[in-house]
Amino acid sequence: MRGSRRLSPYRESPRFGREWEAVARNEVKVVSMPRGGDPSWALVFPSDYGTGISNLGFHYAYYHLKKMGIGVERFFLSPIPNLSLEGRRPLQDFPIITASIAYEPDALNFLEILSRAGIPSRGRERRGELFPLIGAAGGFTSINPAMLISVADFIVLGDGESVIPHLAECFRGRRGAGDRDSIVEALDEHPSILVPALGEERALELLKNGTKRVAKTPCEESLGHGIWISPNSVFGKTLLLELQRGCGRGCPYCVLPSCFSPLRQRSLEAVLETLKRCASTVPFRQVGLVTPEAGDYPGLEPLLDTLEELKKGVSFASLRIDSLTGRMVRALRVSGRESLTIAPEAGSDRLRSRCGKAFTNRQILDKLEMASSEGIRKAKLYFMVGLPTETEEDLVAIATLAESIRKELRLGVSLSVNVFVPKPGTAWGNQPFVGVAGAENRFRILKSSISERLGRGCDVRFSSLREAELEYRLSWGGPEIVDVMEALVEKRRGGKTDAS
Numbered sequence: 001m002r003g004s005r006r007l008s009p010y011r012e013s014p015r016f017g018r019e020w021e022a023v024a025r026n027e028v029k030v031v032s033m034p035r036g037g038d039p040s041w042a043l044v045f046p047s048d049y050g051t052g053i054s055n056l057g058f059h060y061a062y063y064h065l066k067k068m069g070i071g072v073e074r075f076f077l078s079p080i081p082n083l084s085l086e087g088r089r090p091l092q093d094f095p096i097i098t099a100s101i102a103y104e105p106d107a108l109n110f111l112e113i114l115s116r117a118g119i120p121s122r123g124r125e126r127r128g129e130l131f132p133l134i135g136a137a138g139g140f141t142s143i144n145p146a147m148l149i150s151v152a153d154f155i156v157l158g159d160g161e162s163v164i165p166h167l168a169e170c171f172r173g174r175r176g177a178g179d180r181d182s183i184v185e186a187l188d189e190h191p192s193i194l195v196p197a198l199g200e201e202r203a204l205e206l207l208k209n210g211t212k213r214v215a216k217t218p219c220e221e222s223l224g225h226g227i228w229i230s231p232n233s234v235f236g237k238t239l240l241l242e243l244q245r246g247c248g249r250g251c252p253y254c255v256l257p258s259c260f261s262p263l264r265q266r267s268l269e270a271v272l273e274t275l276k277r278c279a280s281t282v283p284f285r286q287v288g289l290v291t292p293e294a295g296d297y298p299g300l301e302p303l304l305d306t307l308e309e310l311k312k313g314v315s316f317a318s319l320r321i322d323s324l325t326g327r328m329v330r331a332l333r334v335s336g337r338e339s340l341t342i343a344p345e346a347g348s349d350r351l352r353s354r355c356g357k358a359f360t361n362r363q364i365l366d367k368l369e370m371a372s373s374e375g376i377r378k379a380k381l382y383f384m385v386g387l388p389t390e391t392e393e394d395l396v397a398i399a400t401l402a403e404s405i406r407k408e409l410r411l412g413v414s415l416s417v418n419v420f421v422p423k424p425g426t427a428w429g430n431q432p433f434v435g436v437a438g439a440e441n442r443f444r445i446l447k448s449s450i451s452e453r454l455g456r457g458c459d460v461r462f463s464s465l466r467e468a469e470l471e472y473r474l475s476w477g478g479p480e481i482v483d484v485m486e487a488l489v490e491k492r493r494g495g496k497t498d499a500s
């Protein structure tokens with residue numbers, strides 16, 4: 001495998017090299033990791049650096065590969081194309097390339113990255129020693145790995161911690177002619193590694209009959225924290241701290257209960273030990289709690305007390321308004337926040353309750369009033385349209401709720417409105433997707449009620465309908481979806497297929 005040749009001409013770009021240098025210089029390493037390693041391994045996060053460096057799964061993958069002695073280097077989408085952050089090496093020089101796919105559009109970005117490097121996106125066009133072995137991993141593999149079957153030579157299903165030692169073992173010591181076949185056969189021995197390189201139909205069958213299954217690591221076995229702190233992350237200088245995986249609630253549209261459960265929690269003792277150890281070794285401004293619904297974590301209050309003692313701020317990835325406490329709001333205020341982000345999903349109590357969120361508009365207003373008394377000045381609210389059983393009254397209720405927040409509580413309001421996309425494996429997976437025309441109609445009704453109640457100045461962001469439609473197609477697509485993905489990448493690149 002080593003010695004895969006460059007597949008297309010590569011032109012060094014000093015400007016991009018310097019930009020990566022600055023990004024790397026600003027990263028603080030939370031744990032020391034060995035330099036170098038063998039074999040060379042490109043770990044791609046097919047989105048921007050700020051998003052990738054905020055993804056704890058990506059940190060874990062790098063850490064565990066490094067621990068196994070692998071020479072892993074990171075790649076992100078733009079603005080620096082196809083040069084590794086660590087060594088400024090071109091992607092096409094790496095014999096192994098794996099991508100962390102968190103969301104559907106990332107798969108498309110990954111194809112674009114491969115295309116820029118002159119690497120064919122279809123596995124069957126990459127047979128032979130000339131090409132690198134391509135792997136896929138990340139959260140999306142727990143939802144619909146079938147979409148990646150025509151692209152990846154191997155797919156890591158679910159949590160990587162228990163799979164990485166086997167992966168490293170398969171690649172170590174195998175290189176040279178004929179090794180590709182023995183590597184893919186060795187990879188196939190693991191129950192959570194799907195190997196389309198041994199046949200796409202076979203891979204599909206192994207998924208369907210449950211021979212290959214998603215790996216679920218107990219939370220206590222994970223490292224528990226991020227390995228870099230970067231001012232360029234979407235959270236700023238933040239230590240990522242893991243509290244739990246999966247979710248014990250059952251919202252029917254959400255992939256957490258169906259694809260990432262059971263609920264696994266790190267003990268408070270372990271979380272506090274991790275936090276204090278990291279705080280004594282590296283500087284950071286705040287902690288980003290990696291958990292679905294922070295309010296559900298039983299040790300949250302003592303954790304917030306400890307953060308206050310350590311003079312660290314906090315950011316919650318997700319907040320359910322029904323479990324929001326004054327203590328949580330105070331922690332946000334101490335961290336300098338003046339706005340609160342919540343996801344009521346629906347404007348009416350009836351439809352919200354169908355979504356698994358049995359709290360009323362009155363409860364939302366009461367909680368926001370409490371938050372306002374603690375100094376919160378703005379509420380950011382996330383809604384979905386196109387939900388099962390939705391009526392025009394449900395849409396109007398979104399505007400009415402926003403109006404009450406602004407007029408009764410005198411809080412600033414911003415709305416983010418997305419389209420419901422049914423996902424495989426969820427309780428609402430068999431519900432219809434409203435499509436572009438259906439969503440457009442709902443957006444029109446909502447825009448008119450918002451403008452009637454809140455005037456034209458209301459801060460509202462509507463999601464892209466084309467992207468929602470693409471998300472729907474990709475999240476249900478099988479191996480054949482590669483045709484659509486390739487066509488879209490070609491369109492994006494204006495027909496260019498050479499390395500840029």
Ligand code: SF4
Pocket residue numbers: 247248249250251254255256257292293320356
């Ligand atoms: S939406 Fe939140 S509370 Fe509901 S299942 Fe998903 S993570 Fe849990």
